[in-house]
Amino acid sequence: MRIPGGCHQAEEYKNISSNVHFMDERLNSAENQAGPCGILCGSCPLGGSIVAESASRTRKHITECDIPNWAPFVPGGEAIDWAAVDLGLAWMETYARCAGCENGGGPPDCTIRICAREKGYDLCSSCEELEGCTKFEWLRDQGQMIKDRLNENRGLSKEEYIKKMTAKMP
Numbered sequence: 001m002r003i004p005g006g007c008h009q010a011e012e013y014k015n016i017s018s019n020v021h022f023m024d025e026r027l028n029s030a031e032n033q034a035g036p037c038g039i040l041c042g043s044c045p046l047g048g049s050i051v052a053e054s055a056s057r058t059r060k061h062i063t064e065c066d067i068p069n070w071a072p073f074v075p076g077g078e079a080i081d082w083a084a085v086d087l088g089l090a091w092m093e094t095y096a097r098c099a100g101c102e103n104g105g106g107p108p109d110c111t112i113r114i115c116a117r118e119k120g121y122d123l124c125s126s127c128e129e130l131e132g133c134t135k136f137e138w139l140r141d142q143g144q145m146i147k148d149r150l151n152e153n154r155g156l157s158k159e160e161y162i163k164k165m166t167a168k169m170p
């Protein structure tokens, strides 16, 4: 792709791509994981790498269709900074995906993960305090829904839970 930008941009690309291999190893296992909250990583666009793969495909289409070269002849196209678009998409390819809670991904301050880890639970369905637990509140309406799901599946190991929930996925 003929994108203006110069050395600064080239350096940014190098930094991003040098992190790809480090991230890939951790990310590949995310799809078979669930957080202690019971959310399957594979059901989330970031855990399932859908967002990152879309970014990768979009970069490819931009190059193959040579879009930056004809965009200026289409209304509004002359205002687009294609170097910035490419840099953003390259960043998304690497970082817009989550390694899963087990591999250090997920929201850094998640109260559920922090608490479950301290108590030594893989899944909050093992915790006697689940019903009255307030740590799910930051997830708003979804918080109650995933608590109910954990409650319904008490007694299952994490592996059994993941298998059961994966089978229900569309």
Ligand code: SF4
Residues within 6 Å of the ligand: 036, 111, 112, 113, 115, 116, 119, 121, 123, 124, 125, 127, 128, 129, 130, 133, 134, 135
């Ligand atoms: S109190 Fe129990 S249910 Fe609540 S977040 Fe901690 S481990 Fe999970």
